[in-house]
Amino acid sequence: MGNQTPTRINKFLSEVGFCSRRKADKLIEEGRVTINGKIPEMGTKITSEDEVCVDGKPISEKKEPHVYxxxxxxVGIVCTTDTRVEKDNIIDYINYHKRVFPIGRLDKPSEGLILLTDDGDIVNKILRARNNHEKEYLVKVNRPVTIDFVKKMSSGVPILDTVTRECEVKKTGNNTFKIILTQGLNRQIRRMCEYLGYEVVQLKRVRIMNINLDLPAGEYRELTSTEFSELNKLIGNSSKTEEASTSSKSNTSTTEQKKFQPKNRKRGRSKS
Known part of the structure; x- marks a missing residue:
């Protein structure tokens, strides 16, 4: 942490790139986190003098730039960091040389773009549904896409005790369509289609906000400095809009955003 200012344990684990705050809370609830050898309560604060361990292994303060x-x-890869339970997990598949975790998830039978990072703070910002971050998908279903289907999908469909937000839906072929969502309910597109009597045959995410899918299946690359700069602007703008509408506080600024140290960050890898 670098100073004596107390920091909540979940925030510390997020800032050092160990996991997101949500995941940190789960680890604390499971008793897998210790502070100076003792299991802490939720919300416990620490300073640089405290020793934090997860599963008995010390967690040190992060010194290197974050990875995006x-x-x-x-298809077939599971978006989980639990490598002990799921053999087809995303972490082992990528086998990145540093600890990273996915931002959100894609269902096992789905494919396409997903972002991974070791920056827990940016995970929380991106996952806020109220920030209206766009995600674009290409979908193939088991029968012809009709005008009525497109209209109902775009107007909102009742699933999971709620009604989905209005969204953009465009027919792209006899059995295919494009959909842009600004929320991320569990298996949302599949449930929406099922409600209308359709079955998803193929589902592929091709965009998250300003990041477009431009890789073969199974490969990854680091975000460019231009992509990350624009991503930060989108996150910052939506966060400030949300705060202004729900609180009298107005001190959200670009100084709170992560600063990116651009490198030659183009690389890829695929499983053979």
Whole structure:
């Protein structure tokens, strides 16, 4: 942490790139986190003098720049960091040389773009549904896409005790369509189609905000400095809009955004 200012344990684990705050809270609840050898309560604060361990292994403060990856997830890979339970997990598949975790998820039978990072703070910002971050998908279904289907999908469909937000839907072929969502309900597109009597045959995510899918299945690359700069602007703008509408506080600024140290960050890898 570098100073004596107390920091919540979940925030510390997020800032050092170990996991997101949500995941940190789960680890604390499971008793897998210790502070100076003792299991802490939720919300416990620490300073640089405290020793933090997860599963008995010390967690040190991060010194290197954060990593931001774009990955084309193949069908069959599971977006989980639990490598002990799921053999087809995304972490082992990528086998990146540093600890990273996915931002959100794609279903096992789905494919396409997913972002991974070791920056827990940016995970929380991107996952805020109220920020209206766009995600674009190409979908193939088991029968012809009709005008009525497009109209109902775009107007909102009742699933999971709610009604989905209005969204952009465009027919792209006899059995295919494009859909742009600004929310991420569990298996949302599949449930929407099922409600209308359709079955998803293929689902591929091709864009997350300003990041477009440009990789073969199974490969990843680091975000360019231009992509990350624009991503940060989108996150910052939506966060400030949300805060202004829900709180009298107005001190959200670009100084709170992560600063990116651009390098030659183009690389890829695929499983053979």
């Amino acid at each position: 990856l774009a990955f084309n997830k193949p």
